[in-house]
Amino acid sequence: MKHICLYFQVHQPFRLRNYSFFEIGNDSYYYNDFLNESILQKVAKKCYLPANEVIYDLIKKHGNKFKVTFSITGSALDQFELYAPEVLESFQKLAATGNVEFLAETNGHTLASQVSPELFKSQIKEHSERIKEYFNQEPKVFRNTELIYSDEIGREIYNMGYKGMITEGAKHILGWKSPNYLYYNTLEPRLKLLLKNYKLSDDIAFRFSDHGWEHHPLTADKYANWLSNLDEKEEIVNLFMDYETFGEHQWADTGIFNFLKEFPQAVMNHSDFTFETPSNIIEKHQPVAGISVPYPISWADEERDITAWLGNDMQNEAFNKLYELAPKIAHITDDDILQDWDYLQASDHFYYMSTKWFSDGEVHAYFNPYVDPYEAFINYMNVLSDFTIRVKQNVPDNTDNKQIEALNDLMIKKETEINELKVKIKKLQEQNRKLKEKENLMNSSNSKNNAGNKVLN
Template sequence: MRTICFYFQVHQPFRIKPYRFFDIGEDHYYWDDYSNKSIIRKVATKCYLPMNALLLDLIKRYNGKFKVTFSISGVCLDQFEAYAPDVLASFQELVATGHVELLSETDAHALASLTSEEEFARSVERHKAKIKRLFNGYEPKVFRNTELIYSDKIGAMVSKLGYQGMLTEGAKHILGWKSPNFVYQNSIDPNLKILLKNFQLSDDIAFRFSNKTWSDYPLTTEKFVNWINAIPKEQEVLNLFMDYETFGEHQWAETGIFEFMRVLPEAVFNYTDFDFSTTTEVAKNANPIAKINVPVPISWADEERDLTAWLGNDLQKEAFTKLYELEAQVKKIEDADIQRDWNYLQTSDHFYYMCTKFFSDGAVHSYFSHYDTPYDAFINYMNVLSDFILRVKNKEKELVGVQ
């Protein structure tokens, strides 16, 4: 039996409030509580609550044969606790069915895997503890890194942390002639199973569903099932990975996206030889066909599927470097506010807002940013980081005084 694995990323950053140069040294609270609450409630109404209800109905209707996998960032879970406990409760209800899997990731949706194995491991442990606390002792077995960022080295780090599998992008420049519809192995530690996103079919739902200029518009379940059936018989896994906000937020309810998902399982069961699995089930049941070699990190962002969305210009690199230069100092400071801000400042979105790409990818970046320009994003972040550096230095002086 061949299988479909639906994986949804659930993430909202803590957005930084407008922070002026003159605030440095005067104002030590950086977060835009009003915007964060407003956005989480808006997305809850448009996406999380209706889609969670739909998935719960599908799981019950098909007696657990329909299954999905989520990765929920720690910073998003923090906002659910603060602003949307009803959303958190709906996710808890889904997980309690036993047919919804949760993945591990970095707590802050951070890029730590690119610079510090130690901070990366700490961030993963923070997220793991949060999942265990909020979901009745749940312990994830598969890992999903921020933005599906992966390399041979990062995979080996993840395997060392005890995970059975990891998700990443089925990037063309990595796969070449090979198909993403198989399970692979990490090239350094073959014990780690690698699940690859089928970006063509995933993006048909996530990005092209409501695009009236798309040659295959409108996307119907009949059309999608025909594409699934066209997958060669020897290819056993179809990984459909996408942002959860696809449903109702990026693709509005008026596009028919909810109805598409409502009828898709029945069409799959009736007209294909596929069933549905979680990522752990895929990693356990599918035999890997080969090692996959990824010497340079890849991601699921933009046409290049590389890191340039976050570290592609000098602004991003300067902010990133300045932040992680503080790692050793912050680690020694036992102050809840310092540790919270250190965590939240690592969120990849802050660097994404600084991206200066243009053309097709530039439009996508502008859609997700609340800043007028990437330079505004950089200046605001660096003002905050300057204040944070002062706080860290002052805490260091206090520690020296105590000693």
């Protein structure tokens, strides 16, 4: 029983417009609608729609031997609704085949796992509810933003009721171990881990069209042969990549769609692998060992750490200023503010501020609206300044807050007291009434008696 887990990440952030400091406090619309719409429609046309169609056909052709897995972020879902509802429909069509699993993640593609368990949890819950609403599935396996994972995150996820999590098969945590098995979290062994085989994944995602690569051109048969040459005992191959690999990172004329079309058949011809989804893999396989990850890992860069998002002072300032607002946000019910809160947390904003790639910005320059990290930081901070003003207007400062809360408590206390007293009064009145009735009754019986007595007398 050997399985390939084919998982695709679908995400589009709400990119910010050029927001100047003059506008702080004056204008609270932050997004570059034109850019977001044109990118989404371009990607929909080049990737999401044609790739969904290929996958649909493959499912029809291979039945239960071919399954795929997606995670779609909340902001991507929002953009589908706004700019390309047909994409949403085509995903729903895939969901209806029963061969497609949707994973849970944070709704806003955020770094909330680095903030607080409560925030993290609420964002995941929100996302799972939306997945249920759109695709009629309750996610059982979780994928964190950028595959960020640590022992602690794994434990939190298990406590939220998820059975498994996917993450990077980073060399520095695996050591001599192979990613091609099921593993478990060392703090919470009941949480299963699927680890990305980054070599085989990147052969498709990054190297497919690289003419300098020794294996170029990559054909489905060649790739399937590699799979069949894996160690006999290796059970699972996790191929995780951005969905935009198909048609966008690798353009259609590189032959990437043909590769995808022929891939399942070639795999079945050359090896005993079939395609399976994470929640089924967790049911069908036994974990071989625990994996200890004390510090967070991700699927980015050589280092496979989180320094691409939280690696410099600017990123940290922006991150801290943003999450300083979290306690206030908890009191807010205004939909617009909550939506901006979600969109401003997208990890992409922090990624644009990274100074790591001043020399080789290739992958990272992709759809990046800024010339350099400084511009990204300035723009984000201007927007965040305005957002902070709005949040503070909506929820007054801490000291005021406490006073209000104290007054609130007092009012509630008084009110309950009043209610209690009211009840008491009612009771007393009732008693009073009954007493009077009794008296009356007694009086009248007395008078009757008296009358009787008189008669008797």
